Amino acid sequence: MHLPDGYLSPETTLPALAVMLVVWYISFKKIQLIHNQALIPSIALCAAFSFILMMFNIPVVGGSSAHAVGAVLVAILVGPWAAVLAVSTTLIIQAFLFGDGGILAIGVNCLNMAVIMPFSGYAIYRLISGKATLGSKRNSVAVFVAAYIGINLAGLAAGIEMGIQPLFFKAANGAPLYGFYSLAVAVPAMLFTHSLFAGPLEGVISVLALGYVVKFAPHLVVREAQRNIDNLNSQGWLAKNKAVLAVFIGAIILSPLGLLTSGTAYGEWAPQEVKQLIGYIPAGMAQHADKWHALMPDYSLPKFGAGFMSQSMGYVLSALVGILVISALILLSAKLTRRLENRN
Amino acid sequence: MCQHDSIPSWLLKPAQNLPIKSSNRLNFLRKTIQHISAIFSNELYLSLEANKAGFLQQIDPRCKFIVLLSFILITNFAQSFGLLGILFIISCLYAKLSKILIWRLVKRVWLVIPLFLLICSIPALFNQVVVGKELVVVLAANPLRSIFPNGLYISDNGAQTVGLLFLRSGISLSFAYVLMVTTPWHDLTKGLSLLKVPVGFILILEMTYRYIFLLSNLALQMSEARFLRSIGKLSHRENRRFLGHAIALLFIKANYLATEIFSAMRLRGYTHKVVSLKTLRLRVTDWVFLVNNLLILIVLFILTRG
Numbered sequence: 001m002h003l004p005d006g007y008l009s010p011e012t013t014l015p016a017l018a019v020m021l022v023v024w025y026i027s028f029k030k031i032q033l034i035h036n037q038a039l040i041p042s043i044a045l046c047a048a049f050s051f052i053l054m055m056f057n058i059p060v061v062g063g064s065s066a067h068a069v070g071a072v073l074v075a076i077l078v079g080p081w082a083a084v085l086a087v088s089t090t091l092i093i094q095a096f097l098f099g100d101g102g103i104l105a106i107g108v109n110c111l112n113m114a115v116i117m118p119f120s121g122y123a124i125y126r127l128i129s130g131k132a133t134l135g136s137k138r139n140s141v142a143v144f145v146a147a148y149i150g151i152n153l154a155g156l157a158a159g160i161e162m163g164i165q166p167l168f169f170k171a172a173n174g175a176p177l178y179g180f181y182s183l184a185v186a187v188p189a190m191l192f193t194h195s196l197f198a199g200p201l202e203g204v205i206s207v208l209a210l211g212y213v214v215k216f217a218p219h220l221v222v223r224e225a226q227r228n229i230d231n232l233n234s235q236g237w238l239a240k241n242k243a244v245l246a247v248f249i250g251a252i253i254l255s256p257l258g259l260l261t262s263g264t265a266y267g268e269w270a271p272q273e274v275k276q277l278i279g280y281i282p283a284g285m286a287q288h289a290d291k292w293h294a295l296m297p298d299y300s301l302p303k304f305g306a307g308f309m310s311q312s313m314g315y316v317l318s319a320l321v322g323i324l325v326i327s328a329l330i331l332l333s334a335k336l337t338r339r340l341e342n343r344n
Numbered sequence: 345m346c347q348h349d350s351i352p353s354w355l356l357k358p359a360q361n362l363p364i365k366s367s368n369r370l371n372f373l374r375k376t377i378q379h380i381s382a383i384f385s386n387e388l389y390l391s392l393e394a395n396k397a398g399f400l401q402q403i404d405p406r407c408k409f410i411v412l413l414s415f416i417l418i419t420n421f422a423q424s425f426g427l428l429g430i431l432f433i434i435s436c437l438y439a440k441l442s443k444i445l446i447w448r449l450v451k452r453v454w455l456v457i458p459l460f461l462l463i464c465s466i467p468a469l470f471n472q473v474v475v476g477k478e479l480v481v482v483l484a485a486n487p488l489r490s491i492f493p494n495g496l497y498i499s500d501n502g503a504q505t506v507g508l509l510f511l512r513s514g515i516s517l518s519f520a521y522v523l524m525v526t527t528p529w530h531d532l533t534k535g536l537s538l539l540k541v542p543v544g545f546i547l548i549l550e551m552t553y554r555y556i557f558l559l560s561n562l563a564l565q566m567s568e569a570r571f572l573r574s575i576g577k578l579s580h581r582e583n584r585r586f587l588g589h590a591i592a593l594l595f596i597k598a599n600y601l602a603t604e605i606f607s608a609m610r611l612r613g614y615t616h617k618v619v620s621l622k623t624l625r626l627r628v629t630d631w632v633f634l635v636n637n638l639l640i641l642i643v644l645f646i647l648t649r650g
Contacts, residue, residue: 006461032544040544040547040606044551045598047548049598053594056591057373093549097386097390097524102516103413171423174475175474180509208588209588211588
């Protein structure tokens with residue numbers, strides 16, 4: 001997943017570097033605020049730890065081996081902000097001393113493996129684990145799922161960064177200037193390897209490692225968990241649910257990517273598309289097709305016209321409305337269930 | 345209690361040196377040991393190269409950092425073979441002047457990531473991925489054939505794309521390699537701190553670098569101990585369990601060390617400030633190097649626009 005220089009355009013790597021400068025600044029401030037300087041040696045050791053972790057080869061099927069990233073594990077052990085600094089330091093040292101990953105690409109690589117991976121993983125871990133005790137079954141499941149999804153999201157981000165290159169950066173004669181594999185190739189390729197190999201590995205190793213720490217040095221994790229719970233209790237609703245909101249907002253912003261893909265999601269065909277695919281429109285589908293007129297047909301607003309920007313706007317708005325409706329439905333059903341339970 | 349009688353017969357047999365198969369289940373341990381050892385040999389190699397009396401070794405790390413980073417930047421913007429050719433010659437020239445053997449540059453840079461990229465890019469040479477004019481025809485167009493009715497050929501655009509990608513990644517890496525080989529790590533971080541990178545961040549980088557060797561040693565010992573004690577085939581499950589535990593043990597030890605080290609630092613008067621024994625001052629040669637390269641970069645920049 002370490003992207004080298006030359007494969008991505010500077011128009012991609014430089015903004016990512018700029019974003020990372022801001023993220024590094026914020027995480028530094030956070031660390032100083034929460035833990036003061038005492039955490040600097042710990043972060044350095046965590047960085048060295050994450051470096052060595054990438055050196056460990058893990059046996060996979062067929063006698064071969066692969067390595068884990070461990071960003072989610074580090075985030076669970078020392079918190080996501082410290083994980084940002086630790087994994088970033090590792091990636092910087094790898095780029096400068098081992099030529100692993102490009103120097104201009106440091107921003108992109110850090111964004112994938114030191115921000116997206118620990119934050120998404122940590123948010124999922126907190127969401128699933130809830131108040132379950134450390135080392136319990138639910139907690140272990142949470143660690144596994146968090147590590148699995150974390151590394152897959154990082155892989156997905158790398159796939160998207162590679163896949164958008166041929167769309168935006170072309171020579172006058174139409175030849176791609178940088179990466180040439182389109183989204184339709186890069187994203188499935190990355191997801192295939194990560195969901196089948198790297199993801200399960202990352203999950204298993206994270207569960208085993210955390211289980212060992214909980215068993216033999218529980219104070220290390222308990223202290224952190226207690227601090228997090230204290231922080232949570234003293235925060236408002238917005239602060240408590242920040243991580244979940246960030247994932248939602250990210251999903252909304254990324255939703256125009258759907259415009260770039262040429263096909264329709266599997267199973268979401270309109271009657272005409274079904275006809276193209278299988279040669280006829282199933283009778284039932286034809287009968288019911290006109291009964292439902294969407295508020296926002298094809299995720300766009302009729303008033304906005306058909307340009308890419310307006311289509312993107314329509315997409316973002318549709319995503320927003322969709323999420324609001326879904327959230328409202330979930331909350332409503334939860335409330336109903338609770339009321340029914342109380343009555344019983 | 346005497347156990348002589350109960351020694352199993354297989355232990356009394358002379359040792360047999362069986363060839364180790366590549367599918368050996370302990371292969372992952374050997375790979376881990378190799379990877380960790382590579383860190384030490386890399387450090388040894390870098391310090392040997394950095395101590396040579398070459399040209400770039402004499403230049404101030406700040407100037408070197410700015411100039412070589414600018415070269416990497418311009419390489420990434422380059423869209424023509426001519427410009428990349430010039431940049432390639434510049435990278436080789438600096439390597440030669442800094443007493444880096446060219447075959448070493450080829451072996452450690454060009455034959456690793458650029459070669460891997462080149463192999464991954466082979467499909468892009470063909471018209472199925474990047475369309476363009478025919479360059480080398482593999483299969484002529486035949487509308488009756490079920491696969492490749494338009495023919496299969498290496499397109500000019502495909503060759504151009506793959507060539508640019510290969511050269512760009514190789515040249516960027518060459519400049520990065522020249523920088524890391526001619527600058528000791530402490531000089532690089534010192535240079536970064538003088539370029540106004542926050543002290544805390546430099547501190548983390550500096551400490552991480554040292555801890556890497558400490559933890560590597562620990563990890564190496566753990567893996568070697570396990571490797572030497574393992575006989576026969578162990579299940580994947582058992583191996584994964586060992587690795588999970590080894591990783592966790594490393595974390596516990598690292599955490600213990602971190603608190604110990606911080607207390608030791610405090611007791612020795614640590615005040616959150618970085619003190620370096622070496623003071624860096626720009627000399628005439630550094631200024632000449634900086635101005636010279638600035639001129640080269642301006643010319644190259646005009647070339648990219650043209």
